Amino acid sequence: MSEERWLRTGIGAADADSITLLGRDLARDLMGEVTFTELTFLLVQRRMPSPEETRLLDAVLVSLADHGLTPTVLAARLTHTGAPESIQGAIAAGLLGAGSVFLGVVEDTARFLEAVLADAGAEASEAELRAAAERAVAQRLDAGERIPGLGHPVHKVQDPRTPRIYEIAEETGRLGPHLRLLRIVADVHREGTGAALPINGAGVDGAALADLGFPPALLRGLALLARTAGLLGHLAEEMDNPLGMPLYREVDERAVYDPPE
Amino acid sequence: MSEERWLRTGIGAADADSITLLGRDLARDLMGEVTFTELTFLLVQRRMPSPEETRLLDAVLVSLADHGLTPTVLAARLTHTGAPESIQGAIAAGLLGAGSVFLGVVEDTARFLEAVLADAGAEASEAELRAAAERAVAQRLDAGERIPGLGHPVHKVQDPRTPRIYEIAEETGRLGPHLRLLRIVADVHREGTGAALPINGAGVDGAALADLGFPPALLRGLALLARTAGLLGHLAEEMDNPLGMPLYREVDERAVYDPPE
């Protein structure tokens, strides 16, 4: 019995007549009853979201689905060029670049905010929270590091996703401690450095997901779910209007061969 | 100009103040306005779905998200065991097994139905459609092949997902030619062989997605999107209740070493 603890799962089971997902009958209680976004919330958090939580999660997933011809999208489209019969390979290749440089910011921001919240303590006043933010920002800047969630190479003044997420979080009553702290962090950074860096989309999404109760270790996973939809869009386009092969040909033609001596 | 056709994209663009996705302003027209499911439809089909189409697509994605501890889920959980810091790797590993044996049925069924519809012709009567189905089924059976979309190792009499998808398709007025033909195929097969194989969940989902206008080459991709949500659920569980390491240990202990001579 106890040696089988590792073979317990709460996700799903099936018998001849029914399929159960997290204690609910798939065909009767979920299909036609919940949206894919609600199911995603249920799968990760093991409880159904409220309509307000669903609305905020939908906005976050929509905001994260695509950012144009990013390195990960290019990797997916180039992989499709070589193996068009294996769409799973192209999608996997398009997810594998979601690491410390791209998309990692969603998770990094949440972890940074969580650490500041822990440092300030559960009962922290606004002033105490601000003091904790000041310490954390100063420590990062002293170490020559960036503040996760601040700054964007294209959206230098304001990232259009940020005010929209705050608006929806406010409307839905889900503007929680992470989102609130992120604004304080941006203020503290601006006051301390004189440089007004906007809160970026990945950062505000990380804070919103943390306020929705998702654990930091899963946040990049939610971003990857959103990005999978974006990859489907790019692969649909690649099938009609290939970019991978001509990109390869142009790189191949222009590349200068400069061997070691 | 024309040599740059390959560098045209209709998916997305960004400038300092705005992000555009398929001609819509991301922050104003999409975030808070459309669900993640609607955005997925838009990304692949380049038009917004109707509420009825969204309802059917949600039901399909919900039905495909998880089927318990499948080989692909085990691959993802075992990959997480070795590289817990790279959730993108665990998710990618969990998608890579979605090939001809698993999940491929979604696409195979749609392609099979599409071929029968093409053979019958656009203006086919019910009788002509049935005759085309009889030819296609007979040809497969003669070649010793299965009929895509029929039969399930667990749901031997009825797959609970199938009547639910038909119900929702009916309700939403989206019971189109692929779903209709799939029922004819099941009838023809039963009458021809005496064996009553149920329409399986992957098959009915493939037919429904085809009726929703998704191209066959993208169907496995939509199944992979659904499955990514399921993988997030399993990885969340793996973090709390690890299965990968004990599974490895048990296999390692029980494995009999039987070297070549």
Place this chain on the structure above:
Amino acid sequence: MSEERWLRTGIGAADADSITLLGRDLARDLMGEVTFTELTFLLVQRRMPSPEETRLLDAVLVSLADHGLTPTVLAARLTHTGAPESIQGAIAAGLLGAGSVFLGVVEDTARFLEAVLADAGAEASEAELRAAAERAVAQRLDAGERIPGLGHPVHKVQDPRTPRIYEIAEETGRLGPHLRLLRIVADVHREGTGAALPINGAGVDGAALADLGFPPALLRGLALLARTAGLLGHLAEEMDNPLGMPLYREVDERAVYDPPE
């Protein structure tokens, strides 16, 4: 007992004092005694190669390791851009494009040759073999298909790898039925069409690997092993001289946004 057949493995085992690989003591019989190429042969074929077989296998792996900035190399370097901390992800992304369009030729050629050899029969005379090749080539051309292993977009007259593999195969006494038939196929194609397509590197490598006794289903795997070494070279270069990020930036700048109406 019999229900455990699936938990038998002949590859390896370990106890407190020793590690065994295919019945050999790893530390005593393999490390320092066999090269990595010999070990690869042993792992797949379960017997040690002769020095001549090793020499030919080394030449094949060397010839397949790299072909410059191919789509798969670009996918690996772009993936490294986003997730430099996960080299396993960059390598995996660089392998996933080895499908029907790239590298698949190695396997396709071997399968094509195998089918012709089977059609001609084990005891076929030169004339019978030629007749079988003529039938197979004619059938492919009639179906509008290419002959696997013939033609190359860059090496239009001769692929420099091809005569070298034939030379080494001759020297080592390993010029077997697949390599011999491939020459006949090229002759038959030229005589039938008037177009002199050279035997390409992937094709000659596939034939050589088949003559070395590797099963067709593993041939793409051997090409992937070779390619992994090439990817290590490109990733080492990427760390010193990044190509992924500037490639993304240039694509992003030059891309024309052309949304659907």
Place this chain on the structure above:
Amino acid sequence: MSEERWLRTGIGAADADSITLLGRDLARDLMGEVTFTELTFLLVQRRMPSPEETRLLDAVLVSLADHGLTPTVLAARLTHTGAPESIQGAIAAGLLGAGSVFLGVVEDTARFLEAVLADAGAEASEAELRAAAERAVAQRLDAGERIPGLGHPVHKVQDPRTPRIYEIAEETGRLGPHLRLLRIVADVHREGTGAALPINGAGVDGAALADLGFPPALLRGLALLARTAGLLGHLAEEMDNPLGMPLYREVDERAVYDPPE
């Protein structure tokens, strides 16, 4: 010109008549002239190894190729179960678990040794090196961390690979600073804690690769190359004697479904 620095590559180039790799003619200078192991060294380090370096690198790659039915091997075999037509996907899945828990030790050990060597300084005496090792070991133990390269769950007294690598390193005159320091680290740890942990295979391989001049950031990559050969062995076995499907079936049957309340 200078804006094209990112499009310079020293790896390879091809024209109609020749293929060049790192300044060498592939067909004339490399095929039949160098082994795959020598080519791997050349690709990463951009110079040809000596016969002694090749001998040590071969021993390291041989020692790292396989360790039985590890989590990564199981992930590859389970992926093959679902998508047998995409061997590239099964291999990629088998590499993606090579992270911080498995195989990462090769890189971690080299980085740890490199830091101690840097701390001791280039001209350090034996006593100074030992003092630096004592500081580093104490710091790790105080932080509750393991010493990379020491200890093994199966080889509790001695890992059979370790003395063999030292022997070959000695024979070939390549017993350099990393390998020497690793022995000091093991001594220091034993004297400090009373626990005699053996130097493990991954650790000694990391030290040997560092002594061969490979940069730490590439070491996991070399382990992945070795592991790819092991995966080919397991996939060859999987094709004859499937383990993925029965493993899934057994897990599915035994799993206890324990849904959230």
